[in-house]
Amino acid sequence: MSILPALPPPHLASTKIKPSQDNAMRQAAENLEATFLSEMLKSAGLGAQKGSFGGGIGEDQFSSFLREAQAKDMVRAGGIGLAEALFEAMNAQINA
Numbered sequence: 001m002s003i004l005p006a007l008p009p010p011h012l013a014s015t016k017i018k019p020s021q022d023n024a025m026r027q028a029a030e031n032l033e034a035t036f037l038s039e040m041l042k043s044a045g046l047g048a049q050k051g052s053f054g055g056g057i058g059e060d061q062f063s064s065f066l067r068e069a070q071a072k073d074m075v076r077a078g079g080i081g082l083a084e085a086l087f088e089a090m091n092a093q094i095n096a
Contacts, residue, residue: 021094022091025087025090025091026083026087028086028090029082029083029084029086029087029090030075030079030083032082032083032086033075033079033082033083033086034068034071034072034074034075035071036071036082037071037074037075037079037080038064038067038068038070038071041067041070041071042064042067046063046066046067046070
């Protein structure tokens with residue numbers, strides 16, 4: 001007697017992704033979009049010292065955290081559509 005259920009043959013197995021995979025892929029796509037947006041904000045100069053009366057080395061070290069938090073907020077607010085495009089591409093690749 002086996003406690004494991006029998007698996008269908010590979011050619012009959014469904015290629016649909018499971019909800020847990022769906023959530024993991026969506027989270028990965030959103031993380032990638034947030035990283036991209038953080039780099040874009042860095043290139044735009046967000047968090048750069050304004051002048052000699054800035055926060056010094058501490059400001060430089062912690063400005064990346066501010067950029068990352070703002071990028072994540074941008075993604076939660078809808079982002080630029082990169083996460084959705086990445087998710088759809090990964091989903092199509094799995095279901096192909």
